[in-house]
Amino acid sequence: MTSRLLLSLLLVASLxxxxxxxxxxxxxxxxxxxxxxxxxxxxxxxxxxxLPQYSHTESFQRHHQLVEYLSEATGLPVRQVFPDTFxxxxxxxxxxxxxxxxxxxxxxxxxxxxxxxRAMARIIEKNGRAEFRGQIIARRDNDRITSLADCRGKxxxxxxxxxxxxxxxxxGHFFDHGLRLDDFREVVFAGGRQENVILGVYAGLHDIGSxxxxxxxxxxxxxxxxQLKVIDHSPWYPGWVYAHSPRLSADTVDLIRNALLALxxxxxxxxxxILDAANFIGFVPSDDQDFDRIRTxxxxxxxNLD
Amino acid sequence: MISDLTRFLHNLRFRTKITLGMTCMLVFCGIGIGxxxxxxxxxxxxxxxxxxxxxxxxxLAFRLTEPLLxxxxxxxxxxxxxxxxxxxxILYVFLTDAGANVLSHTFAGGFPTxxxxxxxxxxxxxxxxxxxxxxxxxxxxxxxxxxxxxxxxVRLGLSRSAIDAQIKRQQMASLVSTLAVVGVGxxxxxxxxxxxxxxxxxxxxxxxxxxxxxxDVHAGTTLAKYCWQIMNCHRQECPxxxxxxxxxxxxxxxxxxxxxxxxxxxxxxxxRQCPVFRHNFGDELQDLAEAFDAMAVTVKNHIEELTxxxxxxxxxQGILKxxxxxxxxxxTLQDRDLRYTFAGKSFCDYFGLTEAxxxxxxxxxxxSETRARSNTEEDREILATGKPLAKEVSIKRAGEHHWFHxxxxxxxxxxxxxxxxxxxxxxxxxLKKFQEQLIQSQKLEDLGRLAGGVAHExxxxxxxxLGYTQLLMDDIHDQELLDGLKTxxxxxxxCRKIVADLLGYSRQSQSVVGEVAINESLQEVINLVExxxxxxxxxVVFLPDTAVTTLHGDKERLRQVWLNLLNNAADAIGQDGLxxxxxxxxxxxxxxxxxxxxxxxxVAQHHLGKxxxxxxxxxxxxxxxxxxxxxxxxxxKDHGGTITALSPPPPPFFPDDLPKPKNGGPGTVFIxxxxxxxxxxxxxxxxxxxx
Numbered sequence: 001m002t003s004r005l006l007l008s009l010l011l012v013a014s015l016x017x018x019x020x021x022x023x024x025x026x027x028x029x030x031x032x033x034x035x036x037x038x039x040x041x042x043x044x045x046x047x048x049x050x051l052p053q054y055s056h057t058e059s060f061q062r063h064h065q066l067v068e069y070l071s072e073a074t075g076l077p078v079r080q081v082f083p084d085t086f087x088x089x090x091x092x093x094x095x096x097x098x099x100x101x102x103x104x105x106x107x108x109x110x111x112x113x114x115x116x117x118r119a120m121a122r123i124i125e126k127n128g129r130a131e132f133r134g135q136i137i138a139r140r141d142n143d144r145i146t147s148l149a150d151c152r153g154k155x156x157x158x159x160x161x162x163x164x165x166x167x168x169x170x171x172g173h174f175f176d177h178g179l180r181l182d183d184f185r186e187v188v189f190a191g192g193r194q195e196n197v198i199l200g201v202y203a204g205l206h207d208i209g210s211x212x213x214x215x216x217x218x219x220x221x222x223x224x225x226x227q228l229k230v231i232d233h234s235p236w237y238p239g240w241v242y243a244h245s246p247r248l249s250a251d252t253v254d255l256i257r258n259a260l261l262a263l264x265x266x267x268x269x270x271x272x273x274i275l276d277a278a279n280f281i282g283f284v285p286s287d288d289q290d291f292d293r294i295r296t297x298x299x300x301x302x303x304n305l306d
Numbered sequence: 307m308i309s310d311l312t313r314f315l316h317n318l319r320f321r322t323k324i325t326l327g328m329t330c331m332l333v334f335c336g337i338g339i340g341x342x343x344x345x346x347x348x349x350x351x352x353x354x355x356x357x358x359x360x361x362x363x364x365x366l367a368f369r370l371t372e373p374l375l376x377x378x379x380x381x382x383x384x385x386x387x388x389x390x391x392x393x394x395x396i397l398y399v400f401l402t403d404a405g406a407n408v409l410s411h412t413f414a415g416g417f418p419t420x421x422x423x424x425x426x427x428x429x430x431x432x433x434x435x436x437x438x439x440x441x442x443x444x445x446x447x448x449x450x451x452x453x454x455x456x457x458x459x460v461r462l463g464l465s466r467s468a469i470d471a472q473i474k475r476q477q478m479a480s481l482v483s484t485l486a487v488v489g490v491g492x493x494x495x496x497x498x499x500x501x502x503x504x505x506x507x508x509x510x511x512x513x514x515x516x517x518x519x520x521x522d523v524h525a526g527t528t529l530a531k532y533c534w535q536i537m538n539c540h541r542q543e544c545p546x547x548x549x550x551x552x553x554x555x556x557x558x559x560x561x562x563x564x565x566x567x568x569x570x571x572x573x574x575x576x577x578r579q580c581p582v583f584r585h586n587f588g589d590e591l592q593d594l595a596e597a598f599d600a601m602a603v604t605v606k607n608h609i610e611e612l613t614x615x616x617x618x619x620x621x622x623q624g625i626l627k628x629x630x631x632x633x634x635x636x637x638t639l640q641d642r643d644l645r646y647t648f649a650g651k652s653f654c655d656y657f658g659l660t661e662a663x664x665x666x667x668x669x670x671x672x673x674s675e676t677r678a679r680s681n682t683e684e685d686r687e688i689l690a691t692g693k694p695l696a697k698e699v700s701i702k703r704a705g706e707h708h709w710f711h712x713x714x715x716x717x718x719x720x721x722x723x724x725x726x727x728x729x730x731x732x733x734x735x736x737l738k739k740f741q742e743q744l745i746q747s748q749k750l751e752d753l754g755r756l757a758g759g760v761a762h763e764x765x766x767x768x769x770x771x772l773g774y775t776q777l778l779m780d781d782i783h784d785q786e787l788l789d790g791l792k793t794x795x796x797x798x799x800x801c802r803k804i805v806a807d808l809l810g811y812s813r814q815s816q817s818v819v820g821e822v823a824i825n826e827s828l829q830e831v832i833n834l835v836e837x838x839x840x841x842x843x844x845x846v847v848f849l850p851d852t853a854v855t856t857l858h859g860d861k862e863r864l865r866q867v868w869l870n871l872l873n874n875a876a877d878a879i880g881q882d883g884l885x886x887x888x889x890x891x892x893x894x895x896x897x898x899x900x901x902x903x904x905x906x907x908x909v910a911q912h913h914l915g916k917x918x919x920x921x922x923x924x925x926x927x928x929x930x931x932x933x934x935x936x937x938x939x940x941x942x943k944d945h946g947g948t949i950t951a952l953s954p955p956p957p958p959f960f961p962d963d964l965p966k967p968k969n970g971g972p973g974t975v976f977i978x979x980x981x982x983x984x985x986x987x988x989x990x991x992x993x994x995x996x997x
Contacts, residue, residue, distance in 0.1 A: 027435065030439065031418045031421075034417060034418055035418075056375040057372060061453055064455060
């Protein structure tokens with residue numbers, strides 16, 4: 001009798017214990033003790049901006065190692081800043097909020113013309129060329145578009161009016177093949193984001209899209225690239241360029257240029273990792289004359305560079 | 307306390323116990339399940355709240371990445387404010403950079419600095435539980451990372467009270483639903499208990515009926531449809547048709563074509579396939595009740611059979627007991643350990659024991675050690691060899707020797723082994739006496755025949771000697787020679803008297819049969835000896851009974867008997883005594899009795915049985931031959947009578963009003979009993995006639 005009673009009590013106790021499990025002990029915190037907090041001003045540094053052709057996150061992931069390298073290699077504090085748009089990039093450069101600009105040649109020409117920016121180096125694309133070109137894409141199942149001529153009367157989505165590979169180069173290419181802006185049913189811009197152009201075409205919102213070559217790989221894991229086709233490529237133009245503000249001293253510019261040119265993709269694994277993240281493999285020295293072809297193209301298609 | 311509770315529970319009715327037990331189980335299970343489910347759901351709600359807080363914090367951290375990179379404080383603030391406004395239970399949200407500097411927050415009126423001083427010991431994704439003035443708060447934290455770089459941290463405070471309220475609502479719902487289910491369960495258990503106990507009460511009532519002796523019980527339920535209705539047979543001669551209380555498979559001798567011969571449960575194999583069984587069989591309680599009814603009927607039949615057998619056995623036992631108790635033989639039964647398992651009444655009475663004194667005891671507890679050892683050795687021999695034993699033993703008890711013919715036989719069990727010993731013993735004392743008397747009679751007959759032969763041969767020469775002696779006495783005048791011849795004549799007559807007695811004993815004397823007046827015969831003999839007795843101062847008193855008349859017999863031989871008895875009485879007295887002769891008619895038997903009582907020295911008890919033996923005498927040597935009473939008993943037997951002797955004489959034979967001599971002995975009485983009338987044929991003729 002006693003053992004059976006004890007067993008019953010243990011069973012009841014176990015059930016009660018199941019129903020009475022307790023949380024972890026709380027930490028006593030006062031929400032009443034308040035203090036006004038002011039944001040600490042940032043330390044002075046050389047600001048580095050990547051033309052926002054991708055999201056800030058992508059921009060950060062591509063360039064923060066390079067930024068850290070420059071800071072370490074030059075001994076100067078370097079901080080990446082993130083303009084929201086191409087125009088924002090231009091205005092920030094003009095306002096002195098960007099000391100080192102990494103932009104497409106079209107923007108560079110604008111920066112040079114407007115704010116006296118000067119080229120330091122051009123990047124070498126993964127294809128080994130210090131040039132790049134634009135691509136005109138469409139959905140693979142869109143049988144109405146198989147050539148440039150088929151693009152007439154279609155909806156065109158471009159990256160940005162200031163985009164080189166994503167707008168200027170394809171526009172020049174259309175010009176060369178007799179197509180003017182009026183020949184398209186509409187021309188819309190994707191806010192400077194290459195991905196938005198690709199996704200707009202992929203979703204069927206637009207008939208064709210113009211992007212810089214290589215952008216399709218950025219969205220390779222997000223969409224089925226087999227659903228897209230490349231209609232045509234633009235001619236090759238000078239590639240993306242590092243330019244400095246005229247406010248920087250010549251020594252500082254040299255330090256930065258030398259640091260960039262010192263990156264060795266072939267022989268230095270650390271440098272290779274930095275350049276892989278940035279999606280190019282090296283630098284070549286560059287100056288302002290390298291971009292006269294851009295200026296010519298702009299004039300041809302009627303774009304204002306000032 | 308526990309014992310009181312146990313007793314209380316034990317005394318409850320079974321129906322109450324079932325209800326109480328099921329209620330307790332329901333409550334216990336309900337509470338257990340309710341608590342478990344409530345605990346699980348509370349845990350789930352809590353986990354859900356934590357996951358929601360974590361998801362919100364993580365999502366916010368993701369959305370804050372771009373504004374943080376762009377240092378867009380407006381967007382940061384908007385995101386944080388939107389997040390807080392989205393849910394009421396979010397108390398705060400704030401964002402810090404990699405250096406733990408607060409970049410944006412939702413607090414109005416300053417930032418609670420305690421939040422930054424918390425030692426962050428949380429595991430991956432787990433919130434910290436904070437105890438604040440606004441109640442308990444789950445503090446979630448999500449880092450804003452890009453690759454390996456941590457750009458900042460988002461922290462979100464989720465009120466625990468909202469989760470607790472939800473948990474309480476859920477617990478209340480669980481409690482209410484549990485109570486409802488338990489309530490329904492209790493109602494069902496009440497109905498269930500009532501159903502069960504109703505049927506059990508029927509069983510109990512049946513048991514009580516059986517206890518009171520009524521075996522005609524019906525614990526099972528009445529059939530809704532009888533077997534003949536199902537089988538559509540209407541065979542009224544079937545026992546199942548007439549028995550409406552029991553299912554047909556409990557009955558023997560049913561007439562279904564598929565029904566096997568036999569009784570329940572041996573016919574069940576075929577009954578299980580029957581549509582009647584499939585239609586009428588019930589649950590376990592129904593089976594129990596029906597089996598109980600069948601058992602009651604079976605028990606009733608068995609009891610009736612047993613009662614009849616018991617009567618028969620009791621009758622046989624009574625007969626056997628009567629036989630065993632009435633039989634004078636000793637009967638005992640011993641087991642293998644030689645302990646008595648049975649002892650007859652004669653055995654117990656003889657040894658002055660009760661049955662209780664004998665049963666379970668061995669010989670050493672009953673008999674003397676010597677006899678017990680002897681018996682035990684015999685018994686063990688019988689047990690060992692299996693051979694019966696028969697013997698005659700003499701046992702002296704209460705001063706008397708008794709002879710027993712003892713038979714001991716081994717008693718075999720059903721398997722042939724010896725299970726005990728049966729003893730029977732018969733008292734053969736009388737038989738032994740008869741054997742002795744037979745031997746004695748044979749001796750006397752042989753002696754009488756010898757004596758008769760000798761006397762017959764001697765009688766003639768004695769007659770010649772006496773004749774010649776008397777002739778010589780006539781011729782011889784010499785007085786001396788004449789005295790010698792007289793002596794020869796006297797002694798020769800003595801010899802003739804002896805020879806005549808021997809011839810009488812051997813019944814070889816002449817017999818004259820006629821009517822004999824007994825009183826006259828007695829008076830004549832008394833007159834003959836009265837004078838001679840008087841000389842020795844012996845008085846003879848004759849008390850004749852006038853009812854005594856005559857008998858058919860030999861007068862002379864009877865007179866010889868009377869004379870012999872009177873002479874013996876006078877010899878027993880010697881001098882100064884009294885002899886009472888009495889005749890009497892015995893009214894019941896129509897026989898007459900002649901008694902001769904004296905006041906002599908009497909006869910010892912152990913001599914009484916030998917008085918009538920030839921040549922037995924208590925007289926001195928030369929005073930008697932011991933043939934008188936032998937001859938007398940022979941004469942009386944020839945007349946169909948008997949002679950007995952008693953010493954001292956009982957009062958009827960020696961009236962108190964007669965004076966007894968002062969120096970007299972205890973006295974003796976000889977009683978002669980004769981048939982009053984007797985046919986001539988009944989008198990035995992002499993076997994040897996005189997010549």
